[in-house]
Structures are given as structure tokens and as C-alpha cells.
Amino acid sequence: MTQTVVPDSAAGVPVKHEIYWRETEPVVPGPPLREDVRCDVAIIGGGYTGMWTAFFLKQAEPSLEIHILEAEFAGAGGSGHNDGFMTPTIGHSLGALIHRFGPERAKLAYSVVGKSMLELRRFCSKYNVDAGFEPTGYFQVASNRHQMRLLERDIDLVHSLGGSGTIELLDAAQARERIDSPAIHGAFKVGGALINPHRLSRGLYRVVTEMGVHVHESTRVTAMRETGGEHVLTTPHARVTAPNVLLATNAYQHQFAAFRHKVVPVWSYAAVTQPLTDAQLKMVHWPEREGFVEAGNFIVFGRLTTDNRLLFGGGRATYHYKRDMDEGKHIANAKATMTLRRVLARYFPQWRDVPFSHAYGGCVAITREMVPHVGSMGNGVFYAHGYCGNGISVTHTAGKSLRDLILRRDTAYSNLLFVNGAEKGFPPEPVSYLGSKAVTSLLAVQDRFPNIIRAQIV
Ligand SMILES: Cc1cc2nc3c(=O)[nH]c(=O)nc-3n(C[C@H](O)[C@H](O)[C@H](O)COP(=O)(O)OP(=O)(O)OC[C@H]3O[C@@H](n4cnc5c(N)ncnc54)[C@H](O)[C@@H]3O)c2cc1C
Structure with missing residues (x-):
């Protein structure tokens, strides 16, 4: 669906409200399933979770008959749509995880997600998946004194888990040697990579299909009964x-x-510039091309793509009444695009006039505890959801947990902290909607006036 409006006043250039990544590998969705099927495992959803689970199941038990049913095409959801920051973060933050599960279990989970990050890279090279993998890691950055304190707190949390090595907090001058932005007051480096999420999805789709998994695109599940x-x-x-x-x-x-009440879709927006020319690239010293993520409630983030576009995102996350995920209504959001244009000028005044070519939103899955939930309902139904915007590496780990749950194996993966935990829900409408409005307003005010409102979500 293409709509063109002109919110990008800097350039007066029409902006496509389409997902940039999809242009890097066009997709013709496969035909729908037309014959009844009996199989060992049926998976609803052809994103990373569904496809990694199929991948690990097929590796463990090649004779299993596995069918993935995907409403649109493999990677049509968050998996092909995300901003491509492959991070070690599980759920919303390390703080939320430790708060809920304690340091020992958090440490174990971080170590297996770290392993997933290494394996993802190996997967891409072994199976020739050209996912634009740039193993740069990214910077967690602060743009004010309050956020500097949050960075210090996060560093203390990491050190309290007893990981190897120490994390160095860079001051403004040191940080600007890495990314020359006047908005960055301090930073620390997090391991990880930048990827093209759509190409990872399509590569994974090719690999599981070659392994003998049946992936039916254009096949929406409309009902389920036991x-x-x-x-x-x-x-x-x-x-x-x-x-x-x-x-x-x-x-x-x-x-x-x-x-129904366990996970809510929250819209997150990003904009992508036209490819920067060599002259434009030289305006900002950014030698290692790491991504960056600001430590606010509503994060600001930026990264370069392999064709040297700036992908810049964040701002206020929005929940729509009754979990409305209609792309026709919400993928374009002129207000969000204008906010991004303003924040871009604050971060990179040198690029304030570079036109956006794309601006779009997508739905992140949030749970009440701000951590993902993976598990078994005990009757042959399994589930995974709520990655809170950090799913590239965690879905890989969740795929192993789901493999072991489905094969009824008692392993470290089937006992990870996010497996089979109690899950609180959100209240029904209209309380959810009104509550989300109140909370987002409070969090936005806190981002603007951090010294006045100190209450912090973990
Ligand atoms: C805008 C945005 C930015 C993000 N940025 C990052 C990031 O930078 N780093 C990071 O680590 N994570 C990020 N994430 C999160 C990450 O993309 C997700 O956690 C991850 O993709 C979840 O994968 P999934 O397979 O569980 O879900 P999805 O990829 O959403 O797959 C679910 C699939 O189910 C299909 N489906 C739905 N209903 C049906 C039905 N009834 N029948 C059949 N099929 C159905 C959908 O079409 C979809 O393809 C972001 C997410 C979004 C939306």
C-alpha cells in the first residue's frame, strides 16, 4: 500500500509510507494451502519465532512433518520490518529482567542469548544469507544528565552480573570521537550487530524450505479447535x-x-533517508558505523544501512484502541515523522535537510512484565510472544526453547527464565486504552523533565 503525503518539510520531497527493507528484496507471496494436511507440528506465523522453531526441530528430528501457516509472507510481521539492531537485550531492559527473575537467572539467559548472536552470524555465512550483517555493536547513549545516570546504573547492573571485562562509560568528548553528534553527552558500547531484517527473514524462509519444512504463505488461520x-x-x-x-x-x-489481554501491540516509527552521498557522509564523523540507542523512556535510535541511508527512529510509542494494528490507518503518521525530523536536526544538524525517502511504523509486542513469554499450555499448544522490541536474537533462543518443549525434553532451554512463567494481563478496554494514554503521557513528560518526575519504569 502506498500513500504519499509530504510531512517532510525539510525537503518537500514525497515520502513513501512503506517499509524500506522490502525494497531490498521484493517478495511475491507463495500460493495459499489448498489441500487438507495432517502433520506433526503446525506453526501459526512465519516470522523469526516460527521459522527458528521449525529450523531447530528439523535439525533435531529430520523426519518431523512441519507446516508453517503464514497470513501474508514469511517476514511480513516484525521480523521483516524491524530496525535491525541485533542486541543481547531480553525484553525491555536488563533492569526489568533482573527485577523479575533475579541476577543468576538473568545471567544465564544473557549468556545463551549471546550464544544466539554468534550463531546467527554463523548461520548467515553457512547458508549464504545476505542479511547485511555488520558486527559493529551499538552505543547506548545519553542526551542529558538524567540519562547519564541511567547509563551508570546499567553499567553497574552488568558488572553486578559478573560478566568478563569492564564496560567503559565514554564522556561527551570521547563519545563524539565515535559518533559526532552534539546531542550525545555520554555512551557505552554494547555488543551486537546491525542487520537487514527482511533479508534475514527471507533467507531463513529459503533455508527452512530447503530443509523440508512446508511454509504456506497467503494462508491465514481463521479458527482453531481441539x-x-x-x-x-x-x-x-x-x-x-x-x-x-x-x-x-x-x-x-x-x-x-x-x-487476549496478555500482549498489546504498540506502534513504533522510523524514517529512512535517501542514500547519503560521499560528501554528506563526510559531514558526520562516524568511523565504525555503530548504531546508537538513547536511554530515554521513548528511545531515539539511529543507524546506517549498507547503502548508506540513515535509519532514524523512536519518539512516543502509541497504543490504539482495541489493539488496532491496521497498517492502512497507522503506517503513515505525519506527527511521528515530523518529530523524527526535529530530533534528527538535534542529533545531526549537519544532516538536518537530508530528505527522508521512507517513513513508517510497525507494532512491537509488549507484555505487562516487559519480558517475553514462551511456554506450553499443556494440551499440545505452545506459544511465544512479547519480545518488547528486542526480538532478533531472543527469537533464535526462543526457537530452541520451543524445540525442547515440543519434543518434551527437559533441558536448560526448556527451563530458561522466560519459559512457562506466570503472566499478568492488561485490563480490558476501555481501561487499557485510557491507562496507556496516561502512562505514555507520564513517560513523555518524564523524558522532557527528568528531574521533576523521577519515577522510573524498570
Ligand atoms: C517497528 C519494529 C522495530 C523493531 N526493531 C527491533 C530491533 O531493532 N531489534 C530487535 O531485536 N527487535 C526489533 N523488533 C522486534 C522484532 O522484530 C520482533 O520481536 C520479532 O520479529 C518477532 O518475531 P515473531 O516471529 O515472533 O513475530 P512476527 O515477525 O511478527 O511474525 C508473526 C507472523 O504471524 C503472522 N500472522 C498473524 N496472524 C496470523 C494468522 N491468523 N494466521 C497466519 N499467520 C498469522 C503475521 O503475518 C506475521 O508474519 C522490532 C519490531 C518492530 C515492529
């Missing part, structure tokens, strides 16, 4: 029957009754 110890999934043209079903729809997970 009968005789099996689950029957209805799609527009055919039914799928399986003893094991994985609900892997993340931000869309509220469509299933059991999760």
Missing part, C-alpha cells in the same frame, strides 16, 4: 490437523482467546 487430542486449524481453503501447534504471532497474539 478434537480427540488433536488441533484442527481452519484456513480459507484447507484445514490442518496436528497434535502440536505453535502460536508464533507475537504482536498479533491477542487474536487467540488465551492471550
Whole structure:
């Protein structure tokens, strides 16, 4: 869907409200499933979670018949849409994780997600997946004194977990040697990588298909019922029957009754510039091309793409009444784009007039505890959701947990902190909507006046 409006007053150039990444590898969705199928494992959702689970299951038990049912195309959700920061973060933040699970379990989880990051890189080279992998890591940055204190707190948390080495907090002058932005007052480096998320999705789709997993694109599951110890999934043209079903729809997970109030979709916006010319690139000293993420409630983030566009995002996250995820209504958001234009001028005054070519939003899945939930419902139904905007590496780890849950294996992965934990819900509408409005306003005010409102979400 293309809409063009002109919120980008800097340039007077039309902006496409389409996901930039999709232009890097156009997709023609495959045909829908047309014949009834009986299989060992049926997976609803062809994003990273569904596809990594299929990948690890097929590696462990090559004879398993696995069918993935995807409403649009593999990577149509957050997996092909995200900003491409591959981070070690589980859920919203390390603070939230330690608060809920304690340091020992948090440390174990961080070590396996760290392993996933290494394996993701190896996967791309082994299977020739050109996901634009740049193993630069990224900077957590502060743009005011309050955020500097948050960086210090985060460094203390990491050190309290007893990881190897120490993390150095860079002051403004040191940080500007890495990324020359007058908005950055301090920073510390986090390991990770920048990727092209859509190309990772499409590469993973190719690999699992070659392994013998059946991926049915254009196949939306419209109903699910249990009968005789099996689950029957209805799609527009055919039914799928399986003893094991994985609900892997993340931000869309509220469509299933059991999760209606457990996960909410929150819109996050980004804008992408036209490719920067060599002369424009030289205006900002950024020698190692690391991404950066600001330590506010509503984060600001930026990174370069492999074709030297600046992807710049963040601002106030928005929840729409009754979990509205309609892209036709919300992918374009002139107010969000104008905010990004303003923040870009603050971060990179040198690039204040560089036109945006794309501006778009997508839905991040948030849970009440701000941590993901992966588990078994005990009747052959499994689930994973709530990555809180940090899913590239955690979905890989979750895929291993789901493999072991589905194969009924008791392993370290099937006992990770996010597996089978109690899950609080959000209140029904209209309380959820009104509550989210109040909370986002409070958090936005706190970002603007951090010394007046000190209450902090973990
Ligand atoms: C705007 C945005 C920016 C993000 N930035 C980052 C980032 O920089 N770093 C990071 O680590 N994470 C980021 N994330 C989070 C990350 O993208 C997700 O956590 C991850 O992609 C979740 O993968 P998934 O497979 O669980 O869900 P998804 O990729 O959303 O896959 C779910 C799939 O289910 C399908 N589906 C839904 N309903 C049905 C149905 N009834 N029948 C069949 N199919 C159905 C959808 O079409 C979709 O393809 C971001 C997310 C968004 C939205």
C-alpha cells in the first residue's frame, strides 16, 4: 500500500509510507494451502519465532512433518520490518529482567542469548544469507544528565552480573570521537550487530524450505479447535490437523482467546533517508558505523544501512484502541515523522535537510512484565510472544526453547527464565486504552523533565 503525503518539510520531497527493507528484496507471496494436511507440528506465523522453531526441530528430528501457516509472507510481521539492531537485550531492559527473575537467572539467559548472536552470524555465512550483517555493536547513549545516570546504573547492573571485562562509560568528548553528534553527552558500547531484517527473514524462509519444512504463505488461520487430542486449524481453503501447534504471532497474539489481554501491540516509527552521498557522509564523523540507542523512556535510535541511508527512529510509542494494528490507518503518521525530523536536526544538524525517502511504523509486542513469554499450555499448544522490541536474537533462543518443549525434553532451554512463567494481563478496554494514554503521557513528560518526575519504569 502506498500513500504519499509530504510531512517532510525539510525537503518537500514525497515520502513513501512503506517499509524500506522490502525494497531490498521484493517478495511475491507463495500460493495459499489448498489441500487438507495432517502433520506433526503446525506453526501459526512465519516470522523469526516460527521459522527458528521449525529450523531447530528439523535439525533435531529430520523426519518431523512441519507446516508453517503464514497470513501474508514469511517476514511480513516484525521480523521483516524491524530496525535491525541485533542486541543481547531480553525484553525491555536488563533492569526489568533482573527485577523479575533475579541476577543468576538473568545471567544465564544473557549468556545463551549471546550464544544466539554468534550463531546467527554463523548461520548467515553457512547458508549464504545476505542479511547485511555488520558486527559493529551499538552505543547506548545519553542526551542529558538524567540519562547519564541511567547509563551508570546499567553499567553497574552488568558488572553486578559478573560478566568478563569492564564496560567503559565514554564522556561527551570521547563519545563524539565515535559518533559526532552534539546531542550525545555520554555512551557505552554494547555488543551486537546491525542487520537487514527482511533479508534475514527471507533467507531463513529459503533455508527452512530447503530443509523440508512446508511454509504456506497467503494462508491465514481463521479458527482453531481441539478434537480427540488433536488441533484442527481452519484456513480459507484447507484445514490442518496436528497434535502440536505453535502460536508464533507475537504482536498479533491477542487474536487467540488465551492471550487476549496478555500482549498489546504498540506502534513504533522510523524514517529512512535517501542514500547519503560521499560528501554528506563526510559531514558526520562516524568511523565504525555503530548504531546508537538513547536511554530515554521513548528511545531515539539511529543507524546506517549498507547503502548508506540513515535509519532514524523512536519518539512516543502509541497504543490504539482495541489493539488496532491496521497498517492502512497507522503506517503513515505525519506527527511521528515530523518529530523524527526535529530530533534528527538535534542529533545531526549537519544532516538536518537530508530528505527522508521512507517513513513508517510497525507494532512491537509488549507484555505487562516487559519480558517475553514462551511456554506450553499443556494440551499440545505452545506459544511465544512479547519480545518488547528486542526480538532478533531472543527469537533464535526462543526457537530452541520451543524445540525442547515440543519434543518434551527437559533441558536448560526448556527451563530458561522466560519459559512457562506466570503472566499478568492488561485490563480490558476501555481501561487499557485510557491507562496507556496516561502512562505514555507520564513517560513523555518524564523524558522532557527528568528531574521533576523521577519515577522510573524498570
Ligand atoms: C517497528 C519494529 C522495530 C523493531 N526493531 C527491533 C530491533 O531493532 N531489534 C530487535 O531485536 N527487535 C526489533 N523488533 C522486534 C522484532 O522484530 C520482533 O520481536 C520479532 O520479529 C518477532 O518475531 P515473531 O516471529 O515472533 O513475530 P512476527 O515477525 O511478527 O511474525 C508473526 C507472523 O504471524 C503472522 N500472522 C498473524 N496472524 C496470523 C494468522 N491468523 N494466521 C497466519 N499467520 C498469522 C503475521 O503475518 C506475521 O508474519 C522490532 C519490531 C518492530 C515492529
